[in-house]
Amino acid sequence: ATAAASATTEFDFKSYMGSRAEAVNRALDAAIPAGEDPVSLHEAMRYALLAGGKRVRPALCLAACGVAGGREAWALAPAAAVEMVHTMSLVHDDLPCMDDDDLRRGKPTCHVVYGEPIAVLAGDALLSLAFHHMASVGSYPPDVDPDKHPARVVRAIGELARCIGSEGLVAGQVVDLEMTGTSEIVPLERLEYIHLHKTAALLEASVVIGAIIGGATDEQIERLRKYARSIGLLFQVVDDILDVTKSSEELGKTAGKDLASDKTTYPKLLGLDKSREFAEKLLSDAKEQLAGFDKEKAAPLLHLAYYIAHRQN
Amino acid sequence: APAASASFDLRRYWTSLIADVESELDAAMPMRPPESIHSAMRYAVLPGAGKEGGAKRAPPVLCMLHAASLVHDDLPCFDAAPTRRGRPSTHAAFGTDMAVLAGDALFPLAYTHVIAHTPSPDPVPHAVLLRVLAELARAVGSTGMAAGQFLDLAGATALGEAEVMRVLTKKFGEMAECSAACGAMLGGAGPDEEAALRRYGRTIGVLYELVDDIRSASGNGKMRRNASVLRALGMDRALGIVEELKAQAKTEADRFGDKYGDRVLPLYSFVDYAVERGFELQDAAATP
Numbered sequence: 332a333t334a335a336a337s338a339t340t341e342f343d344f345k346s347y348m349g350s351r352a353e354a355v356n357r358a359l360d361a362a363i364p365a366g367e368d369p370v371s372l373h374e375a376m377r378y379a380l381l382a383g384g385k386r387v388r389p390a391l392c393l394a395a396c397g398v399a400g401g402r403e404a405w406a407l408a409p410a411a412a413v414e415m416v417h418t419m420s421l422v423h424d425d426l427p428c429m430d431d432d433d434l435r436r437g438k439p440t441c442h443v444v445y446g447e448p449i450a451v452l453a454g455d456a457l458l459s460l461a462f463h464h465m466a467s468v469g470s471y472p473p474d475v476d477p478d479k480h481p482a483r484v485v486r487a488i489g490e491l492a493r494c495i496g497s498e499g500l501v502a503g504q505v506v507d508l509e510m511t512g513t514s515e516i517v518p519l520e521r522l523e524y525i526h527l528h529k530t531a532a533l534l535e536a537s538v539v540i541g542a543i544i545g546g547a548t549d550e551q552i553e554r555l556r557k558y559a560r561s562i563g564l565l566f567q568v569v570d571d572i573l574d575v576t577k578s579s580e581e582l583g584k585t586a587g588k589d590l591a592s593d594k595t596t597y598p599k600l601l602g603l604d605k606s607r608e609f610a611e612k613l614l615s616d617a618k619e620q621l622a623g624f625d626k627e628k629a630a631p632l633l634h635l636a637y638y639i640a641h642r643q644n
Numbered sequence: 645a646p647a648a649s650a651s652f653d654l655r656r657y658w659t660s661l662i663a664d665v666e667s668e669l670d671a672a673m674p675m676r677p678p679e680s681i682h683s684a685m686r687y688a689v690l691p692g693a694g695k696e697g698g699a700k701r702a703p704p705v706l707c708m709l710h711a712a713s714l715v716h717d718d719l720p721c722f723d724a725a726p727t728r729r730g731r732p733s734t735h736a737a738f739g740t741d742m743a744v745l746a747g748d749a750l751f752p753l754a755y756t757h758v759i760a761h762t763p764s765p766d767p768v769p770h771a772v773l774l775r776v777l778a779e780l781a782r783a784v785g786s787t788g789m790a791a792g793q794f795l796d797l798a799g800a801t802a803l804g805e806a807e808v809m810r811v812l813t814k815k816f817g818e819m820a821e822c823s824a825a826c827g828a829m830l831g832g833a834g835p836d837e838e839a840a841l842r843r844y845g846r847t848i849g850v851l852y853e854l855v856d857d858i859r860s861a862s863g864n865g866k867m868r869r870n871a872s873v874l875r876a877l878g879m880d881r882a883l884g885i886v887e888e889l890k891a892q893a894k895t896e897a898d899r900f901g902d903k904y905g906d907r908v909l910p911l912y913s914f915v916d917y918a919v920e921r922g923f924e925l926q927d928a929a930a931t932p
Binding site (some may be wrong): 363364367368369371372373376419420423426427428429447448449451452454455456458459460461462463466467468481482484485488489491492493495496497498500501502504505506508509 | 677678681682685712713716719720722740741742744745747749751752755756759760764765769771775777778780781785786788790791793794795797798
């Protein structure tokens with residue numbers, strides 16, 4: 332137990348995240364056709380994709396591949412793909428006809444810089460690129476298992492497609508849209524539905540896809556799925572808390588927006604203290620799911636959970 | 645080739661194909677919560693009481709991808725098209741936000757559908773299924789259909805023949821090429837055959853669109869917003885290009901004649917139909 336404890340305390344989270352973000356950024360940059368027509372469409376995609384961001388989803392994907400016994404490099408293409416999907420959802424979400432946001436990751440949003448129609452197209456193109464990148468043989472290193480790898484990739488693509496669509500990400504956005512603008516308070520279970528779909532679904536897919544590519548057993552995949560759902564919800568609870576406790580400058584996006592738009596949030600429904608308690612509960616649920624895995628290999632996922640729980644922006 | 649076309653009943657072939665595709669599309673998008681988004685998706689893809697069958701040229705998956713692009717193409721910030729297929733466009737019926745999301749949900753539904761409905765690994769190996777998925781994503785991506793939408797948006801159709809043909813190729817040729825390429829991959833075609841079918845598909849896609857434009861300009865077809873193609877080409881040149889495309893498509897189809905005999909007939913008759921439109925498909929579909 333002491334050895335395990337020291338293994339986790341010795342884990343250098345900052346340098347792990349730094350090196351993974353660097354690898355993912357390189358992969359993203361290389362995945363966008365360079366110098367190919369139409370140049371400004373590719374420019375808009377690159378702007379949205381490389382505007383910064385913490386690369387939490389790709390890191391989850393790589394870490395899950397590792398905990399499943401795979402080499403992280405096997406999951407680099409899927410990790411880039413989930414970030415493309417995430418970026419696409421942000422670009423469309425920020426549109427004037429949706430959330431109408433001018434600021435994202437501390438920079439003007441895609442439609443502010445390139446105009447609305449190009450932002451719509453850039454989002455669509457990023458979505459296509461995610462699937463193209465993930466399905467292409469050339470996106471993977473040569474040491475993947477030639478017998479098992481194609482089936483794993485097919486399964487992983489199915490997972491990604493399902494989590495984005497009308498039963499995943501989009502379902503969350505739709506219910507969220509339907510709730511916005513009505514002055515009635517959204518019940519807790521409805522709020523949870525929104526977040527489980529809008530935020531947690533892609534985090535879940537990131538983890539599950541990494542696990543599939545890494546060769547996890549079905550039982551391992553399900554445990555990691557539960558871990559991901561907990562941290563997915565946790566991510567949103569923390570987001571809601573930060574929105575009321577931090578400034579726009581600290582967040583790199585408009586703060587206090589939830590309050591201004593009359594949006595139902597965890598702090599509003601539960602109060603700030605109870606929201607923090609709920610966050611702690613979700614963190615311990617997530618940690619529980621990692622208990623059966625090799626301590627050293629599980630360290631990145633464990634520290635990602637801590638990070639999501641305790642981040643300041 | 646003319647005789648061959650006459651002996652093949654394209655109308656019957658196509659009509660039964662449409663019925664199959666529409667029932668598969670219907671089954672692929674059941675109503676479930678959240679109902680608003682599923683209504684919008686069904687509206688965008690299924691022809692309903694509309695005039696032009698959404699399932700006209702391609703299997704269900706291509707319909708989903710195509711419909712997703714069209715829904716976004718019609719948005720107020722884009723072409724601001726109030727109608728599509730003779731009824732209100734999706735954003736007019738469901739709101740702009742819902743139309744953005746319906747498009748976003750239709751793209752991934754296409755991939756889910758291919759994976760769920762392709763018997764893999766037997767007879768279709770996983771590696772082939774991955775090639776099909778990559779091809780679908782390529783066709784609608786930033787160097788395919790999205791490139792065409794971008795060029796169209798940027799006003800490329802006012803720039804002369806080369807640019808007009810580029811827009812038509814990207815916007816309409818890529819999807820048809822993809823359709824033919826997926827068929828080639830799933831049917832186990834070799835690299836040369838696949839390449840020929842790609843060229844055939846691309847040519848046919850452009851041919852159909854150009855003929856549609858000509859028909860609408862001469863008052864025979866549906867009204868189209870986009871008359872800039874004909875303005876840029878001029879009617880005489882447009883008719884000349886139709887003949888060139890027709891010849892090209894037949895040349896590609898000829899490559900298969902020796903090996904496949906009568907099975908090539910649909911390929912020829914699609915070319916003839918593109919130009920002659922001897923019957924109206926929507927009528928055929930409505931009264932089988």
